[in-house]
Amino acid sequence: MQKAIETVTAAILVIGDEILSGRIKDKNIGYIAEHLEQNAIDVKEVRIVPDEADEIIDAIRILKAKYNYLFTTGGIGPTHDDITADCVAAAFNVAIDVREDAVEMMLNKYKREDLNEARLRMARIPEGASLVNNPISFAPGFQLDNVFVMAGVPQVMHAMLEDILPKLAKGKHYLQESFDTNLKEGDLSKPLGEIAQKYSAVSFGSYPTYREGKFTTKLVMRTKNEQDFKAAKIDMLAMIERLSE
Amino acid sequence: MQKAIETVTAAILVIGDEILSGRIKDKNIGYIAEHLEQNAIDVKEVRIVPDEADEIIDAIRILKAKYNYLFTTGGIGPTHDDITADCVAAAFNVAIDVREDAVEMMLNKYKREDLNEARLRMARIPEGASLVNNPISFAPGFQLDNVFVMAGVPQVMHAMLEDILPKLAKGKHYLQESFDTNLKEGDLSKPLGEIAQKYSAVSFGSYPTYREGKFTTKLVMRTKNEQDFKAAKIDMLAMIERLSE
Numbered sequence: 001m002q003k004a005i006e007t008v009t010a011a012i013l014v015i016g017d018e019i020l021s022g023r024i025k026d027k028n029i030g031y032i033a034e035h036l037e038q039n040a041i042d043v044k045e046v047r048i049v050p051d052e053a054d055e056i057i058d059a060i061r062i063l064k065a066k067y068n069y070l071f072t073t074g075g076i077g078p079t080h081d082d083i084t085a086d087c088v089a090a091a092f093n094v095a096i097d098v099r100e101d102a103v104e105m106m107l108n109k110y111k112r113e114d115l116n117e118a119r120l121r122m123a124r125i126p127e128g129a130s131l132v133n134n135p136i137s138f139a140p141g142f143q144l145d146n147v148f149v150m151a152g153v154p155q156v157m158h159a160m161l162e163d164i165l166p167k168l169a170k171g172k173h174y175l176q177e178s179f180d181t182n183l184k185e186g187d188l189s190k191p192l193g194e195i196a197q198k199y200s201a202v203s204f205g206s207y208p209t210y211r212e213g214k215f216t217t218k219l220v221m222r223t224k225n226e227q228d229f230k231a232a233k234i235d236m237l238a239m240i241e242r243l244s245e
Numbered sequence: 246m247q248k249a250i251e252t253v254t255a256a257i258l259v260i261g262d263e264i265l266s267g268r269i270k271d272k273n274i275g276y277i278a279e280h281l282e283q284n285a286i287d288v289k290e291v292r293i294v295p296d297e298a299d300e301i302i303d304a305i306r307i308l309k310a311k312y313n314y315l316f317t318t319g320g321i322g323p324t325h326d327d328i329t330a331d332c333v334a335a336a337f338n339v340a341i342d343v344r345e346d347a348v349e350m351m352l353n354k355y356k357r358e359d360l361n362e363a364r365l366r367m368a369r370i371p372e373g374a375s376l377v378n379n380p381i382s383f384a385p386g387f388q389l390d391n392v393f394v395m396a397g398v399p400q401v402m403h404a405m406l407e408d409i410l411p412k413l414a415k416g417k418h419y420l421q422e423s424f425d426t427n428l429k430e431g432d433l434s435k436p437l438g439e440i441a442q443k444y445s446a447v448s449f450g451s452y453p454t455y456r457e458g459k460f461t462t463k464l465v466m467r468t469k470n471e472q473d474f475k476a477a478k479i480d481m482l483a484m485i486e487r488l489s490e
Binding site for chain 2: 014017018019020021022023024025026029030031032033034035036037042043044045046047048049050051055077078079080081110114116117118119121122136137153155156185186187188189190192193196197203204205206207208209210215220222
């Protein structure tokens with residue numbers, strides 16, 4: 001059983017020139033964020049960096065030290081620009097080489113004679129890492145300490161995350177409530193600010209949407225404190241009713 | 246006329262708890278990246294941070310020093326959690342207050358008597374900044390030195406970016422070519438790596454897509470060197486033809 005802890009934090013590191021150039025639109029950040037949220041893990045930071053070793057290694061070192069978990073996507077394929085595994089090894093100062101357990105996993109898909117030099121790159125795993133399963137394309141992700149290395153192809157990443165989630169420590173779930181209002185943000189922000197000041201353990205968000213020439217506002221409150229949650233919810237409903245008159 | 250320079254770099258900083266929790270899926274990063282790419286500005290890094298002053302200020306300081314431009318989205322509305330303008334002022338060590346030119350812009354939409362304390366928060370602009378136009382909701386963005394501060398609501402951000410783009414220095418455009426192939430990444434990665442080694446001024450990307458149980462691979466080459474571009478393209482086409490036989 002995992003130790004009960006209030007807050008478990010995480011960062012996401014997306015690796016790839018194609019995201020930074022806008023040629024491919026990232027679909028992984030929102031997916032990972034949503035699934036970690038459901039598992040009571042708080043994503044506190046996201047970075048997207050290019051396929052450049054120095055940038056990747058720096059980001060890994062900083063983010064793995066600052067948060068409980070780091071999840072990376074991208075850069076673990078067979079081509080010359082797939083350097084994530086090497087960068088993780090460098091960030092941890094450990095060796096990296098083709099590993100037999102990774103080759104075994106790939107033999108679920110490939111014949112041994114088809115495992116050319118390029119494909120064997122995908123079996124290069126840093127020393128001490130454990131494999132993350134890949135039932136889609138059978139080239140493994142891996143976990144080294146608190147860093148989880150996943151593919152960038154969304155369907156493969158989804159399968160890897162499914163393998164990873166049960167292994168993670170979970171924090172306490174947020175209690176969350178959202179309110180769809182027809183109010184204008186500028187009309188509710190002062191009373192909302194007063195409620196926010198009253199309940200310092202609750203975070204309140206206000207999200208305007210622009211549609212057909214009109215702004216509406218969604219309000220969201222989140223906290224891990226049950227008592228404050230109930231009291232703040234009463235205040236929020238009263239405020240919305242009062243302003244909607 | 247802008248000075249002719251080879252490379253202009255940029256970072257994007259997305260500010261907002263709602264993106265990190267996965268409740269709202271970011272649509273701004275890809276949009277900004279694509280438009281900067283079209284304007285020959287290279288996005289080299291993206292960060293997403295929560296609505297926490299220390300994190301925002303740190304990220305602004307680091308990114309504005311490291312790249313030619315920094316573009317932020319989010320946190321410039323009227324509510325208590327909209328702290329981006331204050332964080333930019335803090336990152337530059339300048340004062341911030343309600344500014345009459347920002348109020349003037351808002352008077353395009355609001356009557357003066359409707360500009361309550363909350364709405365006037367949106368007219369708080371750091372000293373020395375120039376305003377960015379907002380023809381959608383009339384609360385300005387702003388530019389301070391090399392930092393451009395934009396709204397998080399996509400339609401408003403789009404309008405602000407349109408106002409900003411003509412003001413930016415541009416680098417030299419990348420020459421880019423992409424090749425859709427039915428090849429497997431593992432089969433082409435060795436010859437692709439050889440071409441990549443031959444043309445060090447060209448960057449080559451290889452992007453597998455998984456659809457209906459099958460992987461296909463898109464190859465992309467980018468460079469600012471015209472001669473290498475032509476020669477590498479010939480080699481790429483020859484490689485693809487040879488492997489497709």
